[in-house]
Amino acid sequence: MTDLDERLEVLGDVPAFAALPDPVLRRLARQAEALVLPAGATLFEQGAMPTHLHVLLDGQVGLLGVGADGQTTVVEVLRPVDQFVLAAVLTDAPYLMAARTLEPVRLYLIDAATLRQLVEAEPQLAVAMIVSLSRHFRMLVRQVKDLKLRSTAQRLGCYLLELARQQGDPARLKLPYDKQLLAARLGTTPENLSRAFATLRDHGVRTSGATVSLGRPARLAEFAQPDEIPEG
Amino acid sequence: MTDLDERLEVLGDVPAFAALPDPVLRRLARQAEALVLPAGATLFEQGAMPTHLHVLLDGQVGLLGVGADGQTTVVEVLRPVDQFVLAAVLTDAPYLMAARTLEPVRLYLIDAATLRQLVEAEPQLAVAMIVSLSRHFRMLVRQVKDLKLRSTAQRLGCYLLELARQQGDPARLKLPYDKQLLAARLGTTPENLSRAFATLRDHGVRTSGATVSLGRPARLAEFAQPDEIPEG
Numbered sequence: 001m002t003d004l005d006e007r008l009e010v011l012g013d014v015p016a017f018a019a020l021p022d023p024v025l026r027r028l029a030r031q032a033e034a035l036v037l038p039a040g041a042t043l044f045e046q047g048a049m050p051t052h053l054h055v056l057l058d059g060q061v062g063l064l065g066v067g068a069d070g071q072t073t074v075v076e077v078l079r080p081v082d083q084f085v086l087a088a089v090l091t092d093a094p095y096l097m098a099a100r101t102l103e104p105v106r107l108y109l110i111d112a113a114t115l116r117q118l119v120e121a122e123p124q125l126a127v128a129m130i131v132s133l134s135r136h137f138r139m140l141v142r143q144v145k146d147l148k149l150r151s152t153a154q155r156l157g158c159y160l161l162e163l164a165r166q167q168g169d170p171a172r173l174k175l176p177y178d179k180q181l182l183a184a185r186l187g188t189t190p191e192n193l194s195r196a197f198a199t200l201r202d203h204g205v206r207t208s209g210a211t212v213s214l215g216r217p218a219r220l221a222e223f224a225q226p227d228e229i230p231e232g
Numbered sequence: 233m234t235d236l237d238e239r240l241e242v243l244g245d246v247p248a249f250a251a252l253p254d255p256v257l258r259r260l261a262r263q264a265e266a267l268v269l270p271a272g273a274t275l276f277e278q279g280a281m282p283t284h285l286h287v288l289l290d291g292q293v294g295l296l297g298v299g300a301d302g303q304t305t306v307v308e309v310l311r312p313v314d315q316f317v318l319a320a321v322l323t324d325a326p327y328l329m330a331a332r333t334l335e336p337v338r339l340y341l342i343d344a345a346t347l348r349q350l351v352e353a354e355p356q357l358a359v360a361m362i363v364s365l366s367r368h369f370r371m372l373v374r375q376v377k378d379l380k381l382r383s384t385a386q387r388l389g390c391y392l393l394e395l396a397r398q399q400g401d402p403a404r405l406k407l408p409y410d411k412q413l414l415a416a417r418l419g420t421t422p423e424n425l426s427r428a429f430a431t432l433r434d435h436g437v438r439t440s441g442a443t444v445s446l447g448r449p450a451r452l453a454e455f456a457q458p459d460e461i462p463e464g
Contacts, residue, residue: 047461065377068457073380075373087366087373094461096373119359126358127351133365134319140372141307141319141328145297147379148305148419187380225300229279229326 007032010108014055014081016132024122031115032108043099043107050089052109056080059105060176063097074184076139077102077177086133090116102177142227150225152188153199157224159186160205160212170217175210239264242340246287246313248364256354263347264340275331275339282321284341288312291337292408295329306416308371309334309409318365322348334409374459382457384420385431389456391418392437392444402449407442 007029011017017025032055037043043054046066054061056078063076063084075097078084088095089112119126146155159182164173175182183193197207203223204215214220239261243249249257264287269275275286278298286293288310295308295316307329310316320327321344351358378387391414396405407414415425429439435455436447446452 065373065381067377067381068460071381073377075376075380087369090362091366093366093370096370096377096461119362120355123352123355123358126355126362130322130351130358130361130365133362133369134323134325137319137365137369137372138325138328140369140376141297143376144307144372144379145299145305145328147376148307148416149297149299149303184380228300229328 004029007034007108010057011055014083016083016128020122020124020128024118024125027118028110028115028125031110033110035107035109037101037105037107039101039103041101041105043101044095046096046098047094049094050085050092050112052112053083053086053089053115054099055083055108055110057106057108060102061105062100062102062181064100065097072098072184073187074181076143077181077185079176083132086129086136090119090129090133092116102181145227147187151196152186152192153196154224155186155188156193156196157200157203157205157220158226160200160214161217161221161224161226163212164214164217170214172211172213175212236261239266239340242289243287246315248315248360252354252356252360256350256357259350260342260347260357263342265342267339267341269333269337269339271333271335273333273337275333276327278328278330279326281326282317282324282344284344285315285318285321285347286331287315287340287342289338289340292334293337294332294334294413296332297329304330304416305419306413308375309413309417311408315364318361318368322351322361322365324348334413377459379419383428384418384424385428386456387418387420388425388428389432389435389437389452390458392432392446393449393453393456393458395444396446396449402446404443404445407444 008025011025011029011032017028043061057080059080061078061084062074063078065073065075084099085095085097119129146158150158160173164170167173179193180190183190186193197205203220205220206213206215240257243257243261243264249260275293289312291312293310293316294306295310297305297307316331317327317329351361378390382390392405396402399405411425412422415422418425429437435452437452438445438447
């Protein structure tokens with residue numbers, strides 16, 4: 001298998017690119033630059049101009065918001081396969097978030113200017129980008145609703161129920177990152193996160209290191225009120 | 233001026249459509265259906281399937297998040313000229329938010345299926361939709377950062393500074409809606425909003441009904457830490 005064939009196959013697995021006709025995918029694959037990085041690496045800083053679209057193939061990446069006083073929070077954690085940050089890359093606007101690797105990652109970088117040209121020339125790629133942008137927009141709508149409508153304990157409950165669903169066991173899950181990061185992702189402090197875990201004990205939640213068991217998922221759902229509209 | 237000419241002129245003023253070539257704009261204008269509604273009207277419910285893109289020409293519209301227990305919050309308030317909710321319309325996915333008029337509004341409705349067909353056929357329209365989606369995505373990124381990084385008083389301070397900028401007077405502004413709605417938009421309760429206004433008195437903020445004066449905008453900015461990356 002040539003290097004280009006391999007990149008072609010990998011990009012074909014990216015949901016945003018899956019429906020693209022072969023010639024368009026091939027043009028993207030020719031641009032894709034592989035990158036392997038350890039945990040804790042900064043991919044870009046908030047305020048920088050985007051030079052590449054990042055396609056995450058392995059590992060987790062945190063998109064971080066940095067306040068004017070240097071305080072940092074986690075806006076979103078991305079898992080493979082996904083890409084980021086399309087909105088900045090396609091409109092050539094400064095990143096509103098920094099990106100840092102949370103574990104060793106494997107990425108493809110696609111040149112931003114080339115991607116913008118391709119999007120203007122290839123309606124199917126433009127439609128694929130619209131679908132992907134819409135998905136990320138909707139993730140943030142859910143998060144804003146989560147932050148404004150739910151208590152910290154309810155947010156944690158919804159998060160655990162969704163993780164259990166993703167991991168395929170309704171009664172048991174593994175936290176994908178440490179509690180400090182989890183607190184930031186849920187918009188709270190580590191102290192309040194501990195209190196939220198304590199509150200959820202009444203609803204059957206037990207933790208042991210990174211393993212969480214959900215003794216009574218239905219009761220937890222009744223307390224946490226997860227979204228009724230399933231994720232697309 | 234014919235009805236079609238008028239719609240053409242109005243749609244040409246919508247930022248998302250401004251760069252479109254005349255024939256594409258004309259096809260959109262032929263689809264545009266005018267709608268005038270009083271304050272308090274529901275445009276669509278959360279969970280409904282989108283049938284139209286809404287183009288807001290006059291008045292304000294609140295995009296509301298509704299919790300499973302019926303509790304309601306304000307995700308965003310839209311002002312003319314803007315359109316909503318592109319992500320749901322273009323991907324034919326259920327609305328994650330309800331839309332309600334906050335004052336008398338004038339709207340155009342554009343048939344969703346027609347818009348999706350046009351986007352697939354017209355690369356320039358697709359690019360225009362990407363730009364608009366990206367702008368709305370970035371608004372939400374800013375809001376998530378705001379909710380996670382700033383105190384309620386800081387959020388209120390940033391909101392007032394931005395309103396003053398928009399209204400063209402750095403020292404004086406008019407709140408565009410009542411304090412209950414403002415509290416929801418800022419992710420807090422009316423009681424905490426009153427406390428935040430009290431905190432901001434130390435930074436030169438005085439209110440009289442819907443009029444707010446900013447006695448010391450620089451000091452307020454130092455306290456509230458508004459974004460360094462200007463809005464696009």
